[in-house]
Amino acid sequence: MTGDYKAGKIESMDESSLIQTAQNGDLDSFNTLILHYQDAVFHTALRILGDEDSAEDAAQEAFISAFRSISSFRGGSFKAWLMRTVTNACYDELRRQKRRPTTPLEPETSDGEEMDSPKWLADPNMTPAEKSEADELEHAIQHCLNALPTDFRTVVVMADIQGMDYSEVAVAVHVPLGTIKSRLARARLRLRECLRSFEELLPSSFRLEGESNP
Amino acid sequence: MKNFKDIEQLSAYLDGQLNLSDSARLESRISSDPELASNLNDIRGARGILRKLPARKAPRNFTLTRKMVGLRPPVPQSYSFFRFSSAFATILLVFTFAANSLAPRLSSPAPGFAIGMGGGGAPEATEAPAATEAAAEMLPAATEAPSLEMPLAATEPPAANADSFATEAPLAPESTMLKEAETESALQDQARVKQEPFVPVTWQLSLLVIILISALIAFIINQNAKKKWS
Numbered sequence: 001m002t003g004d005y006k007a008g009k010i011e012s013m014d015e016s017s018l019i020q021t022a023q024n025g026d027l028d029s030f031n032t033l034i035l036h037y038q039d040a041v042f043h044t045a046l047r048i049l050g051d052e053d054s055a056e057d058a059a060q061e062a063f064i065s066a067f068r069s070i071s072s073f074r075g076g077s078f079k080a081w082l083m084r085t086v087t088n089a090c091y092d093e094l095r096r097q098k099r100r101p102t103t104p105l106e107p108e109t110s111d112g113e114e115m116d117s118p119k120w121l122a123d124p125n126m127t128p129a130e131k132s133e134a135d136e137l138e139h140a141i142q143h144c145l146n147a148l149p150t151d152f153r154t155v156v157v158m159a160d161i162q163g164m165d166y167s168e169v170a171v172a173v174h175v176p177l178g179t180i181k182s183r184l185a186r187a188r189l190r191l192r193e194c195l196r197s198f199e200e201l202l203p204s205s206f207r208l209e210g211e212s213n214p
Numbered sequence: 215m216k217n218f219k220d221i222e223q224l225s226a227y228l229d230g231q232l233n234l235s236d237s238a239r240l241e242s243r244i245s246s247d248p249e250l251a252s253n254l255n256d257i258r259g260a261r262g263i264l265r266k267l268p269a270r271k272a273p274r275n276f277t278l279t280r281k282m283v284g285l286r287p288p289v290p291q292s293y294s295f296f297r298f299s300s301a302f303a304t305i306l307l308v309f310t311f312a313a314n315s316l317a318p319r320l321s322s323p324a325p326g327f328a329i330g331m332g333g334g335g336a337p338e339a340t341e342a343p344a345a346t347e348a349a350a351e352m353l354p355a356a357t358e359a360p361s362l363e364m365p366l367a368a369t370e371p372p373a374a375n376a377d378s379f380a381t382e383a384p385l386a387p388e389s390t391m392l393k394e395a396e397t398e399s400a401l402q403d404q405a406r407v408k409q410e411p412f413v414p415v416t417w418q419l420s421l422l423v424i425i426l427i428s429a430l431i432a433f434i435i436n437q438n439a440k441k442k443w444s
Contacts, residue, residue, distance in 0.1 A: 056274070101373075134268060160264035191260045
C-alpha cells in the first residue's frame with residue numbers, strides 16, 4: 001500500500017477534497033495527506049519528545065487518531081488540526097515515559113556507547129566538518145529544548161521550528177492567543193540562556209549574534 | 215534584563231504580531247534603549263538558531279492500513295440476513311430447550327389436580343376390592359344355604375338376597391375394572407406426556423441445521439468480502 005502513493009500525486013493534491021473524501025472514510029485519500037505531512041509531524045514529535053523511536057510511535061498514533069477523528073475537522077488549517085493530534089500523542093507518550101524506565105536520548109552503537117556522529121544524521125552531501133557542525137547544533141538545541149517545560153517546548157517547536165503562525169499554534173495547543181505569545185517569549189528567553197552556555201560548542205555560523213532582519 | 219512584558223513585546227514584534235502603532239512605539243523605544251535592543255538581538259538569535267535547525271525527514275512512511283484503523287470491509291446485504299437468521303434460530307433453539315425443560319413443571323398442576331380428584335378416587339380404589347371380597351364371600355353363602363336346609367324358603371329369601379346382590383355383586387367387579395382401566399390409562403397418559411417433549415426433537419434439529427448453515431454462509435460471505443477488499 002505504501003508504495004502506491006507518489007510524490008507527484010501529493011504535490012498536485014487538492015487538500016480540501018482529500019480531506020472531504022477522507023471524512024467519508026476513504027483511507028487512500030487520508031494516506032495521501034499523511035505523505036504530505038508526515039515529515040512535519042515526525043519532526044515536531046521528535047523535537048517535543050527528543051527521541052526518534054518515541055517520535056515514530058507518537059507520529060503513527062497521531063495519524064491513526066487523526067483518521068478516526070477526522071469527521072470532527074470543521075475547516076481551517078488542517079496542519080494546525082493535525083499538529084493538535086500530534087501534540088496530544090506526544091503528551092501521551094511523555095506520560096507513558098514517566099511510568100516506565102527512560103531510554104537514552106543519544107543513539108548508541110552495538111557496544112552500548114554513544115555515537116559521536118550518529119549515522120541517522122549523516123547526509124551524503126555534507127563534508128565531515130559540516131556533519132560535525134550539524135551534529136553539535138542538533139545536540140545543543142535538543143538539550144535546551146528538553147530543558148524547557150513541555151508546554152513551552154511544544155509552542156516553540158511549532159512556532160520556530162515548524163514556522164506556524166500564532167493562530168495555528170493556538171489551535172494546535174488549544175490555548176488562547178495571548179498564552180501562546182507569553183509561552184513563546186518565555187521559551188525563547190530560556191532557550192537563549194541555555195544556548196549561551198553552549199556558545200563555544202556551537203559552530204561559528206550559529207553563534208547568538210542575531211539575524212539581520214526581524 | 216527588561217521586564218517580561220517587554221520581552222513578550224519583543225518576541226511578538228519579531229514575529230510580526232504587533233499592530234502598526236505598537237510596532238512603531240516599540241521601535242522608537244528600541245532605538246533609544248540599548249538594553250532593549252540587546253534583548254531583541256538575543257531573542258532573534260535564539261529564534262534564528264531554531265529556524266536553522268535542519269528538518270528531519272520521517273524515517274519511514276506512516277501510511278495507514280485498514281487493519282490499523284479497524285476498518286471493516288463492505289459486506290453484501292445477504293451477510294446481514296444470514297447473520298440475523300443464524301442469531302434468530304439460535305435464540306429459538308434456546309427457547310425450545312427452555313420450553314422442554316419447563317413444560318413438565320408447567321403441567322405439574324395436573325398431577326396435583328389428579329391428586330385432588332384421586333383423593334377421593336384412590337381410597338375408593340383401595341376400598342373397592344374389600345367390597346368385592348365381601349360380596350364374593352356373601353354370594354356363595356347365599357347360594358349354598360338354600361340347597362341344604364330350606365329349599366323353597368331358602369330359594370326365595372336368597373332370591374331376594376340374590377336380587378339385592380345380583381344388582382350389586384356383578385356391578386362391583388365391572389366398576390373396579392373400569393376404574394382400574396381408567397387409572398391405568400391416566401398413568402399411561404402421564405408417562406406419555408413425560409416421555410414426549412413439548413417441542414419435538416426434529417424441530418430442534420432443524421433449528422440447529424439452520425443455525426449452522428446460516429453461520430457458515432455468513433462466514434463465507436465475510437471472508438470473500440475481506441479477500442476482495444485487501
